[in-house]
Amino acid sequence: MPRIAISGHRGLPEDTSRLIDGAIRALLAARASDVVGISCLADGADQLFARAVVDNGGALEVVVPADDYRDGLPAEVREEYDALLARAVRVHRLDFADSTSAAHMAAGHLMLDHADELWAVWDGLPARGYGGTADVVAAARDRGLPVRVIWPAGARRD
Numbered sequence: 001m002p003r004i005a006i007s008g009h010r011g012l013p014e015d016t017s018r019l020i021d022g023a024i025r026a027l028l029a030a031r032a033s034d035v036v037g038i039s040c041l042a043d044g045a046d047q048l049f050a051r052a053v054v055d056n057g058g059a060l061e062v063v064v065p066a067d068d069y070r071d072g073l074p075a076e077v078r079e080e081y082d083a084l085l086a087r088a089v090r091v092h093r094l095d096f097a098d099s100t101s102a103a104h105m106a107a108g109h110l111m112l113d114h115a116d117e118l119w120a121v122w123d124g125l126p127a128r129g130y131g132g133t134a135d136v137v138a139a140a141r142d143r144g145l146p147v148r149v150i151w152p153a154g155a156r157r158d
Helices: 014-029 045-055 075-087 101-113 133-143
Strands: 003-008 036-039 059-066 090-096 117-121 147-150
Touching: 003 045, 003 101, 003 133, 014 045, 014 117, 014 147, 036 045, 045 059, 045 075, 045 117, 059 075, 059 101, 090 101, 101 133, 117 133, 133 147
Parallel strands: 003 036, 003 117, 036 059, 059 090, 117 147
Antiparallel strands: none
């Protein structure tokens, strides 16, 4: 059963979210439904990927970086976070109290520990803060883990 971790940008514009959702769903449709998706369920790419995995019949594993992680997410995505968390077949909870960049990077490493490949919804630019997508991509590449970059034509970040 292939195990795919996701790392990607948050706070995506609606048109970019639609492009990325379509790209992720097309990639998943080309695979059997026995995929295990591993996600932290942040807003943006993480939730798009997790929802697509579940909708495609795959299994979802969730990594919760810190005790207060959910509280740090935008209010409008917490309902989807809760719904996806409830669908998880396994939840990994890290021992951080606060949702800091160190907690996020530790979550990235834990996802990579359990993954066969990384899908990165990434514009190719440096991370805006430690533990961002570029850092997770670099860690995956350092491990020799395959990385698939997903950034469709027309995608943009705010």
